[in-house]
Amino acid sequence: REAARFWRENRAEAALRERCVVPPEEYERFVRALEAALAEHERRNEERIRQMAADIREAERRQRDTVRAALQVEPELCAGPSVCSPPAGPERDSCYGAEQPGPSGIQTGPDLAWMEPGQALTFIGHQETEGKGNVHTGAKPPWLTEEEDETKQQIGPSYEEFLKQKEKQKLKKLPAGRVGANFDHTSQTSSSWLPSFGRVWNHGRRWQSRHQFRTESGEKKQK
Amino acid sequence: MSFLLPKLSSKKEVDQAIKSVAEKVLVLRFGRDSDAVCLQLDDILAKTAHDLSKMAVIYLVDVNKVPVYTQYFDISYIPSTVFFFNGQHMKVDYGSPDHTKFVGSFKTKQDFIDLIEVIYRGAMRGKLIVRSPIDPKNIPKYDLLYQGI
Numbered sequence: 088r089e090a091a092r093f094w095r096e097n098r099a100e101a102a103l104r105e106r107c108v109v110p111p112e113e114y115e116r117f118v119r120a121l122e123a124a125l126a127e128h129e130r131r132n133e134e135r136i137r138q139m140a141a142d143i144r145e146a147e148r149r150q151r152d153t154v155r156a157a158l159q160v161e162p163e164l165c166a167g168p169s170v171c172s173p174p175a176g177p178e179r180d181s182c183y184g185a186e187q188p189g190p191s192g193i194q195t196g197p198d199l200a201w202m203e204p205g206q207a208l209t210f211i212g213h214q215e216t217e218g219k220g221n222v223h224t225g226a227k228p229p230w231l232t233e234e235e236d237e238t239k240q241q242i243g244p245s246y247e248e249f250l251k252q253k254e255k256q257k258l259k260k261l262p263a264g265r266v267g268a269n270f271d272h273t274s275q276t277s278s279s280w281l282p283s284f285g286r287v288w289n290h291g292r293r294w295q296s297r298h299q300f301r302t303e304s305g306e307k308k309q310k
Numbered sequence: 311m312s313f314l315l316p317k318l319s320s321k322k323e324v325d326q327a328i329k330s331v332a333e334k335v336l337v338l339r340f341g342r343d344s345d346a347v348c349l350q351l352d353d354i355l356a357k358t359a360h361d362l363s364k365m366a367v368i369y370l371v372d373v374n375k376v377p378v379y380t381q382y383f384d385i386s387y388i389p390s391t392v393f394f395f396n397g398q399h400m401k402v403d404y405g406s407p408d409h410t411k412f413v414g415s416f417k418t419k420q421d422f423i424d425l426i427e428v429i430y431r432g433a434m435r436g437k438l439i440v441r442s443p444i445d446p447k448n449i450p451k452y453d454l455l456y457q458g459i
Contacts (some may be wrong), residue, residue, distance in 0.1 A: 265436055274329065
């Protein structure tokens with residue numbers, strides 16, 4: 088019905104209508120075919136990319152092996168330069184094609200020597216992520232995928248710690264010059280601990296009274 | 311009225327009290343529960359303990375049970391009340407010969423309340439010795455005998 092209205096409004100030829108209207112089954116078939124084709128196309132792309140990555144890795148490995156072989160050959164260079172460089176040369180040629188056009192034999196030796204000690208970084212291997220994908224393919228980051236195993240761990244201080252923090256803030260409000268402000272209330276003292284007390288028959292500082300008391304009791308015990 | 315106030319019966323408990331009471335005046339009454347003047351003093355302490363709860367903590371100590379402190383504090387008359395703040399001994403000049411402790415009982419509850427307030431304020435200002443606000447008439451008289459070592 089919509090189609091008919093459209094046709095009338097645009098004053099097109101009735102005959103054309105038969106040809107243009109696409110029956111629903113045809114449409115369904117089209118959609119399905121489209122999905123299949125799309126999936127196929129994507130798969131082929133991924134395959135191609137993976138193949139390229141594997142090729143690059145292979146090339147890197149071969150390059151490294153050659154470098155190592157070249158360095159082993161290095162010490163022998165002084166002995167027989169003409170013998171060693173040709174075997175090293177052509178190999179390097181095949182691998183380094185793009186990087187070093189026409190390697191000048193011995194001059195590139197020290198260059199490789201510089202690269203090898205510079206390779207102090209630890210190689211931990213290629214990260215094979217066949218199914219999961221990584222940041223380059225736009226996969227979902229791990230911190231967003233943590234849907235299972237959500238034990239309700241509270242982040243931050245617990246309730247008791249919060250109360251303790253309030254107490255500490257109250258303490259800070261007290262005058263700093265009060266008596267015993269720096270007294271350690273939780274210190275473990277021995278059984279012979281005596282508090283700081285200014286005794287009656289003592290002159291001098293308070294710790295002296297404690298000292299004197301200990302001497303007195305020492306004398307009494309000896310008696 | 312001594313059963314209303316908490317008691318300490320060993321040196322360890324006294325040490326614990328001295329170390330743990332924080333930001334409040336610690337009142338240690340040394341005496342015997344059965345002594346007449348002690349009973350009077352304990353009555354006043356018990357009745358004011360609640361009102362002074364934000365400034366002071368009061369404990370009763372039996373002199374027979376902690377002989378080491380009885381000697382260390384030179385307690386020769388009972389009741390004797392010693393004051394601490396944050397582990398430090400507070401001395402008070404009452405107009406009597408001994409500033410290190412209060413000997414005897416108080417005449418009124420208000421005297422004791424005033425005294426605690428003065429000790430608390432002095433301690434907050436960092437003073438280790440304060441002057442007692444109690445009228446010297448109301449302070450019990452005693453003779454301080456020098457005991458040769």
